Structure formats: C-alpha cells, structure tokens
Amino acid sequence: MTETMIPQSNLPFDELIIREYLLDNPDFFNRYPELLLAMRLPHLDRGAVSLVERRQELLRQRVAQLEEEITSLLAMAARNEKIFVFNTELSFKLLDCVNLESLKEVLADSLKEQFHFTHVRLISVLEADVEMKAIWEQRLRKQYYFGRLTQQEAKRLFGSEVGSVALVKLADDMPVIFAVASQDAAHFHPDMDNTLLEQLRRLLAHMLAKL
Incomplete structure (x- = not known):
C-alpha cells in the first residue's frame, strides 16, 4: 500500500508560523533542552542525527568557510600591498625621466x-x-x-x-x-x-x- 502525499494546504499547522516563532525566540530550546536530543534529522552519510549534532556540523562547516574567506582576503591584501609598493616605486622612477x-x-x-x-x-x-x-x-x-x-x-x-x-x-x-x-x-x-x-x-x- 502506497502512502498518500498530504497536500500542503491540509497540514494541521503552518510551518512558516513555527519557523518565524523559532527565529523570534532563539532561547526556545534552552527552555526545552530535551527536544534537542529527541528531534532527529536525516543525514546522507550518517542516517538520522540529533538537532545538536546537525547544528555542530553546520557550525564546523561555517567555520571552515570563514577560514577560507579569511585566507583569501589575506592573500588579496598581500597582493594589493605588493602592487601598491611597486606602483609607488615606478611612479618615482617615471617622474625622474x-x-x-x-x-x-x-x-x-x-x-x-x-x-x-x-x-x-x-x-x-x-x-x-x-x-x-x-x-x-x-x-x-x-x-x-x-x-x-x-x-x-x-x-x-x-x-x-x-x-x-x-x-x-x-x-x-x-x-x-x-x-x-x-x-x-x-x-x-x-x-x-x-x-x-x-x-x-x-x-x-x-x-x-x-x-
């Protein structure tokens, strides 16, 4: 027997309302910490994981992304400084011509x-x-x-x-x-x-x- 897909309009709650409530109340899970471990999220490699594990994974990914961005910015800053020094020296040489x-x-x-x-x-x-x-x-x-x-x-x-x-x-x-x-x-x-x-x-x- 196949499962029947429930139309979005027939859901018993409005998911957007829940989303907005959680965004407006970031301390919600502090008041109900048991939910963090009770909730399970699908994971492609590890099956189902808890909300805490999923949040930790997202934070690790964000930290890795920020590290890459910082490395890129530092490399760009080094290149710009090198170009600035070169341009300054070249300008003085040209003025002496x-x-x-x-x-x-x-x-x-x-x-x-x-x-x-x-x-x-x-x-x-x-x-x-x-x-x-x-x-x-x-x-x-x-x-x-x-x-x-x-x-x-x-x-x-x-x-x-x-x-x-x-x-x-x-x-x-x-x-x-x-x-x-x-x-x-x-x-x-x-x-x-x-x-x-x-x-x-x-x-x-x-x-x-x-x-």
Whole structure:
C-alpha cells in the first residue's frame, strides 16, 4: 500500500508560523533542552542525527568557510600591498625621466619584470593611420579595454599575436594608447580591476604633456 502525499494546504499547522516563532525566540530550546536530543534529522552519510549534532556540523562547516574567506582576503591584501609598493616605486622612477625614450624604457622594463608582460607600449594615434584610428574609436570608447584582440589588431599594436591585452586611452585630447600584452589569454578580462592602470594613466598623461 502506497502512502498518500498530504497536500500542503491540509497540514494541521503552518510551518512558516513555527519557523518565524523559532527565529523570534532563539532561547526556545534552552527552555526545552530535551527536544534537542529527541528531534532527529536525516543525514546522507550518517542516517538520522540529533538537532545538536546537525547544528555542530553546520557550525564546523561555517567555520571552515570563514577560514577560507579569511585566507583569501589575506592573500588579496598581500597582493594589493605588493602592487601598491611597486606602483609607488615606478611612479618615482617615471617622474625622474627627462625624455620620452627614457620614460618608455623605464615603463616597459618595470612592468615586464614585475608582471611578466610580453609587450608594453605607448602608441601615438595618427590621423592618417586608419587601422590605429579604428582601434582608438572602437576598442577605447570607454577609455579602457581588457580582453582579446583580432590577429590584425594585435599585429598592428604589438607586431605579433598576443594572448590578452589592456588598452588605455591616456586622454580624449591626447591621442596616445598605453598598451600592455600578456601571453596568457585569460590574464586580462573585462571584469578586472583597473586601479593600477588608472594611476599609471594619470601619471603618464601628466608626464607626456610635460615631455
């Protein structure tokens, strides 16, 4: 004989009312501690367990999750500190540059050494250069572009195919592209943070206006 499923509407009580009552009265089981051991909950690996055991398991899982989150935050903080120190040192080096060639050299050498980028370039966009103007207008409508390029675009910007790129428009009235390329196709992506590049963009725009 099969059991007949009881429709939700025919239950002798409203489960939501019980749920809300327990949430509003967290000391309920303190007043009735015998219920903690009397209540049994299904468990995939251990059969039925008491409410206390189930709560302890959930707390252990929550502690493990928090430990993972803390470890991730500490690793992120360490990376951010490393980037901050690098950016500060690079800024002082760039401010010491007396001409455009030395600025390009310091910029490229520093970024390649720190992040293992394959290409770092400052590229002027000339009116007569149709391909470069198309990149300027299409890829840099929002000032930044992170991701992949077509083979033709990559060869025009870097002279070879690349994995992924970061393109930065220094300023609307300064037709210069700050272009960085990585061999890793997933290194630069649309959702990445642009804090470091924004700081470099502002400094480079200031330096190029002076040089």
